[in-house]
Amino acid sequence: MKKLLSFLALGLSLSLGAAHAADEKAKTPQQMKMGTCNADAKTKELKGDERKAFMKECLSAKVEAVADGKTAQQSKMKMCNDTAKDMKGDERKKHMKECLSAK
Numbered sequence: 001m002k003k004l005l006s007f008l009a010l011g012l013s014l015s016l017g018a019a020h021a022a023d024e025k026a027k028t029p030q031q032m033k034m035g036t037c038n039a040d041a042k043t044k045e046l047k048g049d050e051r052k053a054f055m056k057e058c059l060s061a062k063v064e065a066v067a068d069g070k071t072a073q074q075s076k077m078k079m080c081n082d083t084a085k086d087m088k089g090d091e092r093k094k095h096m097k098e099c100l101s102a103k
Helices: 002-025 029-043 048-060 072-083 089-101
Strands: none
Touching: 029 048, 029 089, 072 089
């Protein structure tokens, strides 16, 4: 009987964990936009009122889609990654920071 209850408890916890993981994967466009804006604010090292103003502007802006179906930020990230493919460590970090923060 104890084994049966243990297996039932284990099965229940695994099924709840799987359901929770499925919920995390399905992000709404607004959640994805929030993630992008947060990443941009972090890259620009914004804090306090500057960050609040940036986030307000970023979240209220329309998502710019380019010809290949990616946002401007996604295209910029791909371009920066391509130019940094042979770099490693601090050199790559510095390049990516400068590349992504350039307008």
